[in-house]
Amino acid sequence: MRATHNPxxxxxxVPxxxxxxxxxxxxxxxxxxVRAKAGRPAKSTIMLxxxxxxxxxxxxTFEAIAEDNGCQTALLEIDPDKPLAQQLAPHLQHVLHRLDRLKKAGADLQKAFGSLQAFAAMFKATVNDVDFSLASPSATGDLIIDLTDLLVAIGEAAKKRDTAVVLLIDEIQYIQKGDLSALIMALHKISQRQxxxxxFGGGLPQLAKLAGDAKSYAERLFDYPPIGPLDAAAARLALTGPAAREDVTYTADALDYLVEQTGGYPFFLQVWGAHCWDATAKSPISLADAKKASATALAALDEGIFKVRLARLTERQKAYxxxxxxxxxxxxxxxxxxxxxxxSLSQAAPIRDELIKKGMAYSPERGLIGFTVPKFDEFLRRAMPAKKPGKAPKPQ
Ligand SMILES: Nc1ncnc2c1ncn2[C@@H]1O[C@H](COP(=O)(O)OP(=O)(O)OP(=O)(O)O)[C@@H](O)[C@H]1O
Ligand SMILES: [Mg+2]
Structure with missing residues (x-):
């Protein structure tokens, strides 16, 4: 079918x-x-x-909903190499400017700008156009205290303007150790003050870096809906919905086959759907088309994603x-x-940690390790067929 119409x-x-x-x-x-905007208590969410x-x-999607409801949003994707303060500061500044536009600057907003200025200076964050004449309470250099002060000042300014601030943080697992605890402590204060x-956060299913008080707050502070593969009905809809808009349908056996092959994983549904489109001459997409598509989809994943990920590993990481x-x-x-x-466990542990740091593997709970990309295990078994036993890699 026409590649230009592949849905x-x-x-x-990509939505x-x-x-x-x-x-x-x-x-x-x-x-x-909507509850937050109306000044009612509402729970933050971390999607893992x-x-x-x-x-x-x-x-x-949540960002769009928040904007439609008149909230002020900041969406950021965490860069593992930068401290959280440096990443947050410019976004918070943007939020403050938007709050500023809602009503003439009052003392509360001045205070918030002042907090931001002190925060940015303390944590070496770059923010533009800061008015240095603003009253500036000094930052302490303790991220827990300073981030709490700043978020509270912003929250109070938002409350006065009958709006809400919605932070959306992607790749939350990359927040550096300690920074995540500080963020949680700050949000805890926000929730206490209503x-x-x-x-809203999104990330890989591991927040093992959390310790102590932050951990116990975090357990109560957030909802953690697990985000997994789609169930069979939703997986079918992910395939049939886009096709229907182009007047294309699937046979029932093709759909069953595709749901099974993709395991209902959203990214795979898009890849397999796209390949089905290319493999099919005309509607409906049949089981034979789906089987052809499955072979090309897998080959494309091997070349485009899996091999690239494998190439990022050292020899001992590959063996692990x-x-x-x-x-x-x-x-x-x-x-x-x-x-x-x-x-031994202690010889293997550093290799495991390297794989986690590279985002290849994750630890859903203490002592367990799994791949962050579905089907990566199948790929490795294909790409690196089992050798005869006897030769273990030397620890470095
Ligand atoms: N509910 C859904 N139905 C159908 N397709 C979806 C759905 N959710 C996501 N997709 C598709 O799946 C792919 C991956 O989505 P997205 O990038 O949001 O995943 P992610 O969880 O953020 O992945 P990563 O951890 O790699 O960042 C995209 O092509 C997107 O269009
Ligand atoms: Mg993502």
Whole structure:
């Protein structure tokens, strides 16, 4: 069928033509946003899920809902190499400018701008056009205290203007150690004061860096809806919805096959859908078309995504990843992986940590390790067929 009319959108953060199976989550977010805007208590949310399940698309959707409801939004994707303060400051400045436009600057907004200025100076963040004549309470250099002061000042300014501030933070697992605790402590204060400031986060399913007080606050402060593959009905809709708009349908057996092949993972549904489109001469898309498409889709994933990810690994990381893959798709005990490699737990632990740091693997709970990209285990078994036992990599 005509490539120019292919209705599928495989790609990071690219909105699908049919956002299937997420109505409940979107409604929950809408309720929280409307409540916050009306000055009612509302809970922040952290969406945790593997690569390609649609976290970014949801954050963008929530941003649009917040804007439609008259909230002030800041959406940022965390850069693992920068402190949180430097990343947040310019966004918060933007929010303050927008609050400023809602009503003539009052003392509260001056205070918030002053806090931002002190915060930016203390944490070496770049913000533009700061008016240095503003009253500036000095920052302490303790991120917990300074971020709390700043967010409280912003929340109070938003409250006075009958609006809410909605922070949307993507790749939240990359927030540096300590910074995440500070953010949580600051949001805890916001919630105690019932200020209209909400956060939606998205990230890989591990927030193991949290410790102590921050952890216990975080457990109560946020909802953590797991974002996983779509159920069969939603997966079918993700395929049929976009096609229907181009007057194209699928046969029932083709759909069953595609749901099974993709495991209902949103990114894979887009990839497989796009390949079905290319493999089909005319509607309906049949089982034979779907099978052809599945072969080309897998080859494209191998070339385009999996090989690139594998190439980013050192030899010992590859060996570790291959050992995880031996156990299948679900997270496995790192002790089993170490044993498979003929290494002690302490020899294997640094390699495991490297894989986590590179975003290749995650630890859903202590002692477990799994891949962040679905189907990566299958790829590794294809790309690196099992060798005869006996040769373990030397620890470095
Ligand atoms: N509910 C959905 N229905 C259909 N397609 C979806 C859905 N959610 C996301 N997609 C598609 O899946 C792909 C991945 O979405 P997105 O980039 O939001 O995932 P992600 O979870 O943020 O992934 P990553 O962890 O790699 O950033 C995109 O092509 C998007 O169009
Ligand atoms: Mg994303």
């Amino acid at each position: 599928y959108n495989p790609g990071a953060g 699908p033509r049919e956002l299937a199976g997420r109505d409940g989550l979107i409604e929950q977010a809408r309720v929280a946003i 899920g593997l690569r390609g399940v649609g976290k970014t698309v949801l954050l963008n 200020l209209p400031l909400l956060m 990843a291959r050992a995880i893959a031996e156990f299948g798709a679900e997270p496995v005990h790192s002790s089993d992986v170490a044993e498979k490699l003929g290494l």
